[in-house]
Amino acid sequence: MLTKAPRGTNDIFYPKSNLWQYLETKMRSVCSRFGYSEIMTPTFEHTELFLRGVGDTTDVVEKQMYTFTDKGDRSITLRPEGTASVARAFIERNMYANPLPVKQFYIIPCFRYEKPQAGRLREFHQFGVEVFGSQNPTIDAEIISLVHMLLSEIGLKSVTLNINSIGCPTCRKAYNEKLIAYFKEHYDTLCDTCKSRLERNPLRILDCKSPICGELAKDAPKLIDHICEECSTHFEGVKTRLDALNIPYVINPDIVRGLDYYTKTVFEFVAEDIGAQSTVCGGGRYDGLVQELGGPETPGIGFAMGIERLILTLESQGANFDVETKPDIYISSIGDAADVEAEKLVYILRGAGFYAEKDRVGRSLKAQMKYADKIGAAYTIVLGDDEVTSRSAELKNMQTGEKTGVQLDALADALKEINRGEE
Numbered sequence: 001m002l003t004k005a006p007r008g009t010n011d012i013f014y015p016k017s018n019l020w021q022y023l024e025t026k027m028r029s030v031c032s033r034f035g036y037s038e039i040m041t042p043t044f045e046h047t048e049l050f051l052r053g054v055g056d057t058t059d060v061v062e063k064q065m066y067t068f069t070d071k072g073d074r075s076i077t078l079r080p081e082g083t084a085s086v087a088r089a090f091i092e093r094n095m096y097a098n099p100l101p102v103k104q105f106y107i108i109p110c111f112r113y114e115k116p117q118a119g120r121l122r123e124f125h126q127f128g129v130e131v132f133g134s135q136n137p138t139i140d141a142e143i144i145s146l147v148h149m150l151l152s153e154i155g156l157k158s159v160t161l162n163i164n165s166i167g168c169p170t171c172r173k174a175y176n177e178k179l180i181a182y183f184k185e186h187y188d189t190l191c192d193t194c195k196s197r198l199e200r201n202p203l204r205i206l207d208c209k210s211p212i213c214g215e216l217a218k219d220a221p222k223l224i225d226h227i228c229e230e231c232s233t234h235f236e237g238v239k240t241r242l243d244a245l246n247i248p249y250v251i252n253p254d255i256v257r258g259l260d261y262y263t264k265t266v267f268e269f270v271a272e273d274i275g276a277q278s279t280v281c282g283g284g285r286y287d288g289l290v291q292e293l294g295g296p297e298t299p300g301i302g303f304a305m306g307i308e309r310l311i312l313t314l315e316s317q318g319a320n321f322d323v324e325t326k327p328d329i330y331i332s333s334i335g336d337a338a339d340v341e342a343e344k345l346v347y348i349l350r351g352a353g354f355y356a357e358k359d360r361v362g363r364s365l366k367a368q369m370k371y372a373d374k375i376g377a378a379y380t381i382v383l384g385d386d387e388v389t390s391r392s393a394e395l396k397n398m399q400t401g402e403k404t405g406v407q408l409d410a411l412a413d414a415l416k417e418i419n420r421g422e423e
């Protein structure tokens with residue numbers, strides 16, 4: 001137990017942590033170009049928030065939450081997703097008084113008690129955006145285009161964008177009746193969870209993971225064939241813009257999304273080659289959520305991308321990222337005086353913006369050079385008593401073997417000069 005992390009969790013460390021940093025940098029960069037600011041919310045919330053905000057007939061709430069009673073006898077839940085918290089913050093911090101829409105993003109750990117497997121963890125990470133205060137289809141297209149741009153900049157290939165409209169409460173009411181009638185005919189074959197959902201929320205059955213319910217869902221009436229005129233016009237507005245941006249999509253009437261609060265546009269980016277856990281990103285509109293949580297009537301839309309799944313997909317496509325951190329220079333030394341000089345030099349170089357490294361374990365000169373090579377240092381210098389006295393040394397290019405004389409007191413400038421030359 002002591003040296004085993006809990007099931008479904010991961011340690012992310014070098015060099016993979018560099019890949020994470022790279023991806024997060026890309027996410028932040030794309031978000032800032034699209035005008036989304038970062039929001040940080042607590043890792044845990046009152047359980048009630050998720051019951052209301054995710055929906056108590058969802059798999060997440062019914063089966064997957066990490067809920068506990070704290071020492072003050074409150075029911076607390078580790079967040080299974082980000083939307084409910086951002087909506088809570090929107091209401092609590094009066095963000096609705098800001099110019100609308102309010103466009104925010106987050107990069108957060110989430111917690112769901114699920115059966116761990118590739119692409120399915122108990123602690124995982126999401127990059128997500130949430131927009132409040134626009135019911136315009138152009139914002140649906142904007143967030144989809146944000147994902148599209150991010151994935152293209154990262155170089156992710158073979159992802160399909162699926163879109164669908166699941167209507168509004170008005171059109172869904174009539175549709176629900178058709179759906180209930182359809183599933184009633186097959187009542188005995190439904191799984192127990194779906195039997196209990198049938199009257200309360202038949203739409204959830206379409207998202208059930210059990211193979212039998214999945215088979216039944218295939219032939220069920222499709223919501224997209226029953227949406228009202230307003231929802232249909234909205235959907236057309238989204239499609240027109242995706243077409244204008246040359247973003248390919250497939251209309252997939254089977255996507256309904258796992259959370260209760262979705263309305264109108266829903267979408268998923270699905271990777272073609274990572275097996276069962278292939279949805280890299282899912283999102284949609286949730287026009288009823290803010291009001292459901294006690295805030296003013298405010299439309300909303302967002303998506304969340306699973307970072308672990310994004311990485312799995314990248315890896316399965318053999319994406320090659322140069323994510324190792326290699327020193328610009330390694331300063332080897334022989335003897336005490338030279339070691340002290342090396343200490344000073346690496347400190348100065350680090351201050352000047354270089355990744356400089358020196359011996360930390362008492363290696364021989366030969367072993368130091370071997371180590372410098374192993375960690376991929378671009379340049380090395382060797383300091384002995386002579387170099388310390390003359391304040392000069394030879395700078396060796398580790399790739400070409402070429403050596404040039406440098407003044408120790410102008411080492412940072414010399415490296416800068418070299419970098420300029422290489423650009």
Ligand code: ATP
Nearest residue numbers: 114119120121124258279280281282304305306309
């Ligand atoms: P799935 O159908 O795969 O269970 P979901 O509908 O539960 O997904 P969302 O709630 O929409 O997923 O979460 C958004 C994204 O977060 C998913 O598309 C996926 O990439 C990622 N994700 C969800 N659950 C997990 C998990 N347990 N482990 C890793 N990533 C996850």
Ligand code: MG
Nearest residue numbers: 059060114258
């Ligand atoms: Mg799920």
